[in-house]
Amino acid sequence: MKVLALIIVILTGSLLIYSSLDMPDWGDPNSPASTHVSPRYIEKTIEETATPNAVTSVLADYRGYDTLGETVVIFTAAVVCILLLRRFEDDKTH
Amino acid sequence: MIRLIEDLHIQFVCRIMVPLIQFFALYVIAHGHYSPGGGFQGGCILGASFILMMIAYDIEYVKKRFPEKFNTFMVAFGVFLYAAIGALCLILGAEYLNYGILHKILPADPVKVRALGTLGIEIGVGITVSAVMLSIFLNLSTFGKHEKSEV
Amino acid sequence: MEIIIGKYNYWIYIALMMIGFYAMIAKRNLVKKIVGMNIFQTAIILYFISTAYKKNATIPILIKSQEVIDVTQYVNPLPHVLMLTAIVVMVSTFGVALAVIVMLYKKYKTLEEDEIIEILREKK
Numbered sequence: 001m002k003v004l005a006l007i008i009v010i011l012t013g014s015l016l017i018y019s020s021l022d023m024p025d026w027g028d029p030n031s032p033a034s035t036h037v038s039p040r041y042i043e044k045t046i047e048e049t050a051t052p053n054a055v056t057s058v059l060a061d062y063r064g065y066d067t068l069g070e071t072v073v074i075f076t077a078a079v080v081c082i083l084l085l086r087r088f089e090d091d092k093t094h
Numbered sequence: 095m096i097r098l099i100e101d102l103h104i105q106f107v108c109r110i111m112v113p114l115i116q117f118f119a120l121y122v123i124a125h126g127h128y129s130p131g132g133g134f135q136g137g138c139i140l141g142a143s144f145i146l147m148m149i150a151y152d153i154e155y156v157k158k159r160f161p162e163k164f165n166t167f168m169v170a171f172g173v174f175l176y177a178a179i180g181a182l183c184l185i186l187g188a189e190y191l192n193y194g195i196l197h198k199i200l201p202a203d204p205v206k207v208r209a210l211g212t213l214g215i216e217i218g219v220g221i222t223v224s225a226v227m228l229s230i231f232l233n234l235s236t237f238g239k240h241e242k243s244e245v
Numbered sequence: 246m247e248i249i250i251g252k253y254n255y256w257i258y259i260a261l262m263m264i265g266f267y268a269m270i271a272k273r274n275l276v277k278k279i280v281g282m283n284i285f286q287t288a289i290i291l292y293f294i295s296t297a298y299k300k301n302a303t304i305p306i307l308i309k310s311q312e313v314i315d316v317t318q319y320v321n322p323l324p325h326v327l328m329l330t331a332i333v334v335m336v337s338t339f340g341v342a343l344a345v346i347v348m349l350y351k352k353y354k355t356l357e358e359d360e361i362i363e364i365l366r367e368k369k
Contacts, residue, residue, distance in 0.1 A: 005271035013263040017256055025251030027300035029317045034299060038323045039316040046307055049208040051127045054305035054322040059132065059329060060212040064191035068176055070330045071219055075173045077337030078226040082166070084344045085238035129306065134333055223333070230340040237347060 101150075108150035115143040123220045127209055133219030140220065141227025153232065153240050162232070162240075165225050172222025176215045183211075254295045262288035273358045275349065279342050286335045290328045297324040 024031035041058050051057040059067055123136030148156045180191040188195035193211025194204045202210060232240055265288060268281025297320050305322040307314065346356065353361050 002271050005267060008270065009263050009267045012266065013259055016259045016262075020252055020255035020259065021248065023252065023255055024296075026254045026295060027298050028251075029299040029302070031296065033296045033324065034321045038321040041322055042305060042307070042316050042319050043314050046309070048205065049212065050205045051209050051212060052307040052309060053127055053129070054307065054319070055130075055325050055329070056126045056132050056212060056216070058322050058326045060215050061193065061208060063326060064180070064215070066326075066330060067215070067219065068180065068191070070333055071173050071176055071222055074226050074333055074337050075169060075222060077341050078169045078229045080341050081230050081233050081344045084341075084348055085233040087238045089241045130304070132329075134329060226337075230344075234340070234343055234347065237351075 104150050108146055112143050112147055115146070116140060119143065119220075119224075123216055124213070126216055127212065133216035134223055136216075137220035137223025138227060140224035141231075144224070144228050145231050148231070148235075153236065157240070160228070165228055165232075168221055168225035169229060172218045172220070172225065175218030175221065179211060179214045179218070255292070258288045258292040258295070261291070275346050275356045275358060278358075279339065279346070282342075283335065283339060286331070290331055290335075293324040293328050293331075297321040 024033075028034075041062065042054050045051055045054045045057045049057045049061050051061070119136045119139035121136075122131040122139060123133060126132035126136070144156055144160065179193070183192050183195050184190050186195045186198055193208045196211055197204045197207045200207050200210060262285055265281045265283070265285030269278050269285065272278055272281065299317055299320055302318055302320045305319045305325070307319070349361070350356055353364055355361060355364075
């Protein structure tokens with residue numbers, strides 16, 4: 001069983017390494033990730049939001065919905081933890 | 095569940111460190127516009143300061159100052175604050191979470207007011223994250239039995 | 246040689262990811278599986294952060310006095326934002342997974358996966 005797992009892991013890893021040969025080089029300023037939308041965020045962040053920290057302005061302003069959903073995720077985690085674990089003293093069922 | 099070990103050194107150091115940690119957490123939340131930081135990071139530091147106090151003293155000591163009901167309320171209040179600021183923009187006549195419209199009720203121009211809206215939701219996120227950290231730690235460390243007689 | 250210098254960061258993350266993947270599928274202990282999942286997520290976060298990097302660039306906090314903003318001078322902020330979200334989701338999944346494990350331990354008095362399956366078979 002462990003040998004099978006090791007074979008699967010090595011196979012997946014070698015596939016990923018093979019596909020990484022097509023990725024842009026490390027630190028390449030002309031990679032697709034750095035040329036598509038992010039230049040606009042950097043150029044307009046002071047002009048549009050008066051926030052020099054581009055990470056904060058993208059997190060809370062341009063992509064506010066993302067952060068809202070993610071706050072709900074961590075809220076749900078707390079609710080699930082309380083529901084699963086909390087036992088009150090007058091609770092006779094457990 | 096948790097056996098209390100009184101140690102003067104640990105309690106003394108934590109008594110000095112915890113206010114500084116909390117002060118730094120508030121700085122990280124409020125200064126997120128100009129330096130690395132924001133709601134998540136500051137909230138994590140704030141929650142960690144409460145957890146440090148729980149480890150150094152005991153759970154009752156923290157629960158006396160920060161009751162469980164209040165903590166659970168804070169978990170929901172942060173999300174509510176975030177959604178309420180979004181809804182306020184909706185009421186004033188812009189899109190959801192479009193803070194620029196808040197200049198109708200705040201004394202600043204539409205660009206500066208976006209930074210204020212960002213600060214508002216960062217505070218909401220910080221409240222939620224710190225309360226969630228505390229809640230998860232409290233329930234995991236005591237298996238959910240942290241009433242007075244159990245500690 | 247150029248390939249090694251250009252791509253070695255991806256290979257490190259792939260190695261880290263595969264360590265986590267192996268722990269997830271080969272280990273029997275549930276806590277070890279959760280630790281493997283965390284290593285996996287950390288590898289993905291490192292990978293995304295490395296795609297944001299530009300040579301000779303600094304963090305995406307702009308200098309106010311600057312008149313013309315040179316985009317190649319600042320790293321890409323978008324992966325940082327996405328990974329900030331992913332870190333919080335990672336913490337949430339970790340907390341919920343630990344809560345579920347505590348409940349499983351209360352019920353079966355063991356954390357070994359095969360022992361739990363054995364107990365479930367005997368009940369049938």
